[in-house]
Amino acid sequence: MDGIPWEIIFAVLGVVVPIIAALYEFVFIGRKRLGYRVQMDTTATDVDSSQYAGALQQFPLSENERLIAPSFVLLRIENIGASPIDADDYAAPENVDAGIAVEFPGRRVVGMMVTELSDEFLRDSFRENSGLRVKDNVIELPKVSLNRKQHYKVLAALDRVPDKTGAVRKAQPPKVVGGIKGGVGRGRIRETKNQIGTPRNAVALIGFLVAVILAQVSVSVATQDTPLDCAQGKLTVVGSTAFRPVLDEAAASYVRTCPGAQIEVQATGSTEGLDRLDAAGKQGENPEVVAFSDGMKTDRYPRLLPRPIAFSLFTMVSNKESGVQDLSADRIRQLYAGQITNWNQLNGNDVPVRLVSRYANSGTRRTFEQHLLLGAREPVNTSDDCRDRAPGAAPGAVRCERGSTEDVLNTVATTPGAFGYVEAGAAEQRADVFPVRIDGQPATLEGADQGSYPFWETEYAYTYGEPKAHSLTAGFLRYLVNEVGRDIVRSHRHKPCAELANPMLCRPA
Template identity: 60%
Template sequence: MDVFRWEIILAVLGVVVPIAAALYEFVFVGRKRLGYRVQMDTTATDAVHSQYAGALQQLQDGDGTRLVDPSFVLLRVENNGATHIDNDDYAALPDDKVGIRVRFPGRRVAGMVVTELGDDFLRPCFGEDSGLSVRDGVIELPKVPLNRSAHYKVLAALERTGEEENGARAQFAPPEVVGGIKGGVGNGGIQETRSQTGTSWRAIALICFLVLVVLGQLAVSLGEDDTTAPLDCATGTLTITGSSAFKPVLQDATEAYRKTCPGAEFVIRTGAGSDGLETLDREGRKQGSSSPAHLAFTDGEKGEGHPRLLPRPIAFSLFALVVNEEAGVQDLSLGQIERIYAGDVTNWEQLGGNDLPIRLVGRAYASGTRRAFEQKVLGGVQEPAPTSDDCRNPGPGAVPGPVRCERGSTSGLLDAVERIPGALGYSALGEAAERRGLRLVSIGGHRAGPEEADHGAYPFWATEYAHTYGEPPADSLAAGFLRYLTNEVGKDIVRSHGHRPCGELRNPVLCRPTEQARPSLSPSVAPSPSSSPGGGGGRGVTGRQAGPPAGGTRDSVVRVAES
């Protein structure tokens, strides 16, 4: 690899130079600094005679003598460094109380007063024995300890002492400030600072440098040959069917793939995982020996049948029980959940919640999410048959127990639970967590999370599989998209929707938790023997469903790419 590539050099300069400038300014140069600023230096005589001059025309010395060509100077002394300045930091003899001396060439000090203190606790520093005085026309200022950004101001009234030259007044020379600190900038002497009203030349120079770096990187990138597409890019149209729980991942992943590979188009139809397998198997048989441009995703294994479909684990998916927030419950044990679906509990008040009837919203018979719920949460027992179409009122001939309805997609189920008071359902964790009107229910005191599932504490999970009809060609869009889902970009997309890429688990091939034991029921929450005919703790759900109920999976084309 060529280490000395121009883009690398420019990137390093763009990082190193600002860091070096900051270190120089704030660590080395600006670490300890004593400064002063002349904020005003003006005469008190009028350039144009005015009747409103008043006392300014009558300024007098202490003995009543009027000042000659009087002037005023306002001096600000400040700590403009990065550390504080103590009494011992002044570059003066230990027994000398004076830290700074100010003289005014051509002028005499007629009066002086400290007019402003940056901090009120500086007031004792200017007491009678502090060293503050005027001696031989020189203002002597004491050794004042100054924290960062602390300051004080001195106002001096002056009169001219120099002679006029050729009948004209000579311009006053600026004040001479003498003082210093130990270990300060340069020789440690006090430095004149200026009020910053605009952008400093150092900042402008640094900005210009960074602009040149960016323009240089742009020129280098434009000069490179980027006409070749990534090796994994494939063209054509790929149809994706199956799990609606994995739909958000598929939407984002296909959109990102299209941006990388503009020649690729995708058609996504989601609903129930079993229906996606049937569609893939049917299309593969029509195609013959070659693999069709078709993928099917399922929540969990495909089960028996479809011997020509090859599964590939993609992600470890977490699911969650969701309840309408008006139900007033946040945690249910496995025994309580089983009793609800067995029909033994019909009102949330029986479990310590609000006085609302329980309404169960489930997925269709072919749904992989429903299959995961039955296997992981209900212990292999199927959900009861639907008794309602609107999820509120039981239909004719409904058996006693909670009202139960079915929806053909994850979003449809979440909409129903969010809308109907007392409703209970289940869905993929990522999509459920985005709904405001729902509450995620912990199972046995354990919330839905990767760590809880990894250690066998949280039972509601499934492996997300992608299925192909036979082995797709290596250069096909189906194979390229599967590789894309398992590389770094695809992993980021999978992870952003609450799933875990299989490659991040301890056993990527199996793509499941390290411990799979279903949590046992604690005696305090186990159902009573009388809750089912055989004392089975609420497992006695009757009426085993033999096939898909009425109103089966509703497939919808969520996006058809333009041809």
């Protein structure tokens, strides 16, 4: 029993049974079907209680013949299938013009009329010599062509027939005889009922589907203590501060899903994260440590294995007092070369340029130097507070360094004329800084993917060697690239590598 895939069985039942029900309803039952409904069968025997009783007793006979026990029957004839019924479909010989016979046992027909046609063109089916006639206690109805859901009604006035002793016979329900060729079952005309409320077939199907869902839930609870791909233990995530918002949310989501797991995020910079992972690996095989880096590692880490996770965007940001929101890549290089020291040199405000950079171990800084400075290094640090030049510092624009994305954003927001670079998603959350376009292009995934926006990088996850398949390290990395992880990555304005044209390289085509 343990090897039976009950979840799959219940899922298949939940799909197959409604399909069978639909086929039964629309293919089998939906063939040609003729139905009738007795909508009224009432007597008028208590006539002595009314001063107008004579009218009922005399209708519709002559003055010399009175009704003994009058009654009235309203009969509805209808097409209850999904296919039209033609005159040739009636199960009656071709030389017989009547298709349906209505018999009233114990009564005789004293008058009748066809009423309430669903469509006016049905009237031609009841003209003279159409087959509509009365024979004592029988009404014969013609072979009426009926499209889907069409109907007509017959109103009959009847009187009870006394037996040989003169006693009035007990009236019996009408008997409707007729049928169609090629119909459901034997093709006989079928009595229908007024439908009030939800059909029993629909209630039964809904009940079945509810039972299948409850069974699936019960099986899942009984056979699986923890969600699929959950691992237990403790994992340390180190590295990129630019990617930290993604890592914080993904770690919290994984722990909620897998209560036996503990994940601690310690983002202090890409290079420092790689150093910590390398040191942990040298102390013992397969450490439960994952390092994230903005861009590819250098050759100094031969045992660290990369996995591309996301395509990340970065942006330049400026303090609002600079008056600058769009710069060419050449102008940015001139700023970091010390050739521009005041924003008025770029038609901005008369405010000194103050460059806010990252520490040398930052993957974001390495990305900036590679993509915008074209491999050149940033100038030396000239300030600690990002406002005033340190004594003996080299001439040029004031330049300081900060240790995280958040520190750069806070410094740029509060320092007049400040200018720096950060992860684009983090900058988008701040209203106190200006995102700066590069050559007129905003920081968009589409622009980077098409080659028009230059400031991007691939975010890599590194492990020391290949992690064990059922380790927390492997489980968390799989979680990042599945549907939930992709949603988290995408929500922070990164693009999952799996959604690029070349997911293995995870870079613009």
